[in-house]
Amino acid sequence: MKTIVMKFGGTSVATPEKIIEVAKRAIREKEQGKRVIIVVSAMGKTTDTLLGLAAAISQEPSKREMDMLLATGEQVTISLLAMAFKKLGYKALSFTGWQAGIATESVPRNARIEHIHTERLERVLEKGYFCVVAGFQGVDKMGNITTLGRGGSDTTAVALAAALNAEKCEIYTDVNGVYTADPRCVTGARKLQQISYDEMLELANLGAGVLHPRAVEFAKNNKVPLSVRASYSDEPGTIIQEVITVEKNLIVRGIAFESGVARVTVTYKKPFNGSLANIFNTLAENQIDVDIIVQSISDEFPPSVSFSISQDKLKETRSALTEVHEKMGFLSINIEENLAKVSIVGSGMVSNPGVAARMFDSLRGEEIPVKMVSTSEIKISVVVPQSNMEQAANALHKVYDLAEVQFSKEIVVSATD
Amino acid sequence: MKTIVMKFGGTSVATPEKIIEVAKRAIREKEQGKRVIIVVSAMGKTTDTLLGLAAAISQEPSKREMDMLLATGEQVTISLLAMAFKKLGYKALSFTGWQAGIATESVPRNARIEHIHTERLERVLEKGYFCVVAGFQGVDKMGNITTLGRGGSDTTAVALAAALNAEKCEIYTDVNGVYTADPRCVTGARKLQQISYDEMLELANLGAGVLHPRAVEFAKNNKVPLSVRASYSDEPGTIIQEVITVEKNLIVRGIAFESGVARVTVTYKKPFNGSLANIFNTLAENQIDVDIIVQSISDEFPPSVSFSISQDKLKETRSALTEVHEKMGFLSINIEENLAKVSIVGSGMVSNPGVAARMFDSLRGEEIPVKMVSTSEIKISVVVPQSNMEQAANALHKVYDLAEVQFSKEIVVSATD
Structure with a gap:
């Protein structure tokens, strides 16, 4: 049974x-x-x-x-x-x-x-x-x-x-399943019939909020087919499993976005080893989670590091860094508020080097400034002004044709091949 | 320690x-x-x-x-x-x-x-x-x-x-201890310094409400000294233990009373074996607890049995008995409402046969009719009209001198000797 x-x-x-x-x-x-x-x-x-x-x-x-x-x-x-x-x-x-x-x-x-x-x-x-x-x-x-x-x-x-x-x-x-993007904000957002564990993991980590990443990871490791569906209706939800069998394995499967992001840029008087470790240890001691980190060192400018945090933690971050300002040899601390993170997720991305270029093209076409970039094998995240968040999500949803269901010609296509 | x-x-x-x-x-x-x-x-x-x-x-x-x-x-x-x-x-x-x-x-x-x-x-x-x-x-x-x-x-x-x-x-x-009677109703009711397990058991069963009888029984069987005291003050409460060491082991230690009692009297056409068992089985099947039971069989009158129940259960009792009226050969069912039970409790009672007589004398002096009587080794209960309950309790409290602390001349007097 x-x-x-x-x-x-x-x-x-x-x-x-x-x-x-x-x-x-x-x-x-x-x-x-x-x-x-x-x-x-x-x-x-x-x-x-x-x-x-x-x-x-x-x-x-x-x-x-x-x-x-x-x-x-x-x-x-x-x-x-x-x-x-x-x-x-x-x-x-x-x-x-x-x-x-x-x-x-x-x-x-x-x-x-x-x-x-x-x-x-x-x-x-x-x-x-x-x-x-x-x-x-x-x-x-x-x-x-x-x-x-x-x-x-x-x-x-x-x-x-x-x-x-x-x-x-x-x-x-x-909610009745996992969507290509939040349907409350993105026109044409569509419920996915299936999604792979890895894609779901990225979406979950990016705040899509339907499933906790730890549960997805557990399902992936134990090959348990998961489904997300509505408690108020009988319609099938989204199936999360290793292998996508119905829909064409699109390069990009979904768009995730979250607001309330702030960017902190710390400039040093001079570069020294351990400066990065020091700064992130200080933040960790104060229970401040850091998301994207970008370091830039050049001969022309003083060395600097930028990182994104939740805007909720701005006050704590400011005071934690101010406290160690002298000790750590900071030249300046700059903070930019009211930013958002927009991400594209898809297992096909890894073998399609043009995906990022298409993303930046699209954002440039919309005249949306990109403040930070972070990539993994199956996702690309950008930090943009909060006022441009939904515009960016809609543009990306469109440029990757996510509103269209595209059925696979093959019966089985592994999402992780 | x-x-x-x-x-x-x-x-x-x-x-x-x-x-x-x-x-x-x-x-x-x-x-x-x-x-x-x-x-x-x-x-x-x-x-x-x-x-x-x-x-x-x-x-x-x-x-x-x-x-x-x-x-x-x-x-x-x-x-x-x-x-x-x-x-x-x-x-x-x-x-x-x-x-x-x-x-x-x-x-x-x-x-x-x-x-x-x-x-x-x-x-x-x-x-x-x-x-x-x-x-x-x-x-x-x-x-x-x-x-x-x-x-x-x-x-x-x-x-x-x-x-x-x-x-x-x-x-x-x-409450800050066990009283000789409920101080809200009885003038001169006094907190007891000590009381024996058996006395407390009777008081607990009689609805004094401070301690559950099962807990008292457990304490008695395991010789655990218990004390009942107020959570809002530091004054010592009442100690419940096998042996009373301080106060004189009075014949009567406390008065308990509860209202909401009804008396049911069932008269049979003729006496037959098993009639009592039948009636109380019927009540038990209907989850009706019976307290005092008095049976009277004489040559002059038809046989009858009276029992007391909680007034809350009157409706269920009436319908349960009416249902078996014919089958069990009842002549009549009489119900008297608005009664109360008043009890005196004390370990000394068992060796003092005059206690009951003094109780009935006192109630007669107050012109309080006694509807039912029930006795155990250390308590006597009477059922009286509810309107006389507090009067009876006060009279009994007085007649047994419960307002006075009477110290023992001996250091140790066993309450169960």
């Missing part, structure tokens, strides 16, 4: 009524003769409420106790969902992370799953029960409750699918 | 501020060189909120899933209390029922503790940590979360005290 893992996020289980809908959705799968595991998150705003309670006690609460606290959120949802199955006439049992055998590292708030002891779930599935499993949580060797960090419920679902050798893992969410 | 178990109920931990107060209270004990375990209930109205969620899913939710749901309540409290200790500069770890090693029967919603595996708590206490344990919950052999039923947190505290060989178990609550 085939096994399927279905994951429903917080908005899909926000009320008792929605929980009953989730049960009905899962029952339709079971009626097709499948063994069904459902992974759920905490209901709606529960996590915020719990965080508020913790904040009222301590500004720096113990991470172990935060895990203890937050894990109650999913535990409430699983019990209610199991009740809903019974109410609808089906057998179901709920399992917390530790009951589901989800063994993790001893890293509170950000533990990685090390192993899943599936014996109990297997036994219960064999007897025809729905297994309802709390996402986002596990247990360490000492018996402490741990949580998996952001996107943790996605990871639980994928890890269970891998451990139980499931046919697929379906992530139900409030 | 001496060990102490402190238990705080839902109202004592209803807000983050109150949780911080609880931590401070426990720190004062630790500063006296003790190992401290704190057992807590769910915060304030949490349980009601969770019950509401379950009711929105199903009118008859699975008991296993109810345990899964309700157990989150205490888990929230323990994490917040552990955070509060750390905030105040102390080491603390929280433990759910299963983490604290509380092994129970597989009886959802009403499990009894079978064993406590104290290894982890012992280890952590040795290292100087506060152990914060979730009351009311445990785990069965299968690894299912169970709850202990009403008064479960008291039971957890007492069981831990027994298992860890604690010096005493302190139950912190919103």
Whole structure:
């Protein structure tokens, strides 16, 4: 009998009524003769409420106790969902992370799953029960409750699918799939039928927000076919897997963009070894994440380094750098705000050197200044003024013909060839 | 080093501020060189909120899933209390029922503790940590979360005290001890310094409401000295133990009373064997608890049985009995409402046959009709009109001189001798 893992996020289980809908959705799968595991998150705003309670006690609460606290959120949802199955006439049992055998590292708030002891779930599935499993949580060797960090419920679902050798893992969410670009901003943005793990990883990392990168990585490493689909409708979503079988393997598959980017440029009095390490250590100590880094050293100008950060972190960055200004021999610190990052993602890019040129051509044609550039094997990101972000995304979406579905002539084309 | 178990109920931990107060209270004990375990209930109205969620899913939710749901309540409290200790500069770890090693029967919603595996708590206490344990919950052999039923947190505290060989178990609550009678209704009601387990058991069963009978029984069986005291003040509460050492072992130690009692009298056409069993089986099947039962069979009148029930259950009782009216050969069913039960409790009673006579004398002097009587070795209960309840309680409180503290001439007088 085939096994399927279905994951429903917080908005899909926000009320008792929605929980009953989730049960009905899962029952339709079971009626097709499948063994069904459902992974759920905490209901709606529960996590915020719990965080508020913790904040009222301590500004720096113990991470172990935060895990203890937050894990109650999913535990409430699983019990209610199991009740809903019974109410609808089906057998179901709920399992917390530790009951589901989800063994993790001893890293509170950000533990990685090390192993899943599936014996109990297997036994219960064999007897025809729905297994309802709390996402986002596990247990360490000492018996402490741990949580998996952001996107943790996605990871639980994928890890269970891998451990139980499931046919697929379906992530139900409030959008109906992965798009070539955000349809709220880009004309002609189109839902993708399929996308490769690597492409999805880049999109996820670039803030497309549908799936957590860690879950995608886990799926890729364990070859678990993932699908992203809407909890409110029956239409098929986007399938994420190693090999793209239907659509033509386009050079560029999607456009991602995010606003709220700032660029910081630090100029040194003179070049010296270790200057880069020093600056990024300082930022890391202050919990400031750096995205794109560009260094330029020439004979004509003083050496400088530019990097992009989230605009939210601008204040902390400014004060962290000002503090070490003298010590590190800075000549100046320049900050440019109100920027955005626009990226093109596609596995085909690696073997098509003209892709970048076409991107810059297009942006020049639109008279959009490019402030920074960063590339990987399957993506190119540019930093542009925020006011040009949507214009850039639309232009790129058009220049790579993303609005058109292009079916492959071959039946199977590997996306990573 | 001496060990102490402190238990705080839902109202004592209803807000983050109150949780911080609880931590401070426990720190004062630790500063006296003790190992401290704190057992807590769910915060304030949490349980009601969770019950509401379950009711929105199903009118008859699975008991296993109810345990899964309700157990989150205490888990929230323990994490917040552990955070509060750390905030105040102390080491603390929280433990759910299963983490604290509380092994129970597989009886959802009403499990009894079978064993406590104290290894982890012992280890952590040795290292100087506060152990914060979730009351009311445990785990069965299968690894299912169970709850202990009403008064479960008291039971957890007492069981831990027994298992860890604690010096005493302190139950912190919103009253400052056990009284000779409810001070809101009885003039001169006085806080008892000490009371025996058996007396407390009767008072608890009679609805004095301070401690759950199961917890008292557990304490008695394991000889754990209990104390009931206020969470809002430092004054000593009431000590519950086998042997009363300070106060004179009075014949009557306290007066308990509860309103909302109804009396049902069923008359049979003719006496037959098994009639009593039939009637009480019928009531039990309908989840109707019967308290006092009086049967009278004479040659002059048709045989009859009277029993008292909670007035809340009157409707169910009426319809359950009406249904079997013919089949069981009833002649009539009479119901008297608006009654109350008033009881005197005291270990000395058993060896003082005049106690009952004095009680009835006093009630006759007050012209209070006695509808039913029930006795045990250490208590006598009467059912009287509700309108006379407080009058009866005051009269009895006075006739047994309960307002006066009477110190023992001997140092030790066993309450059960």
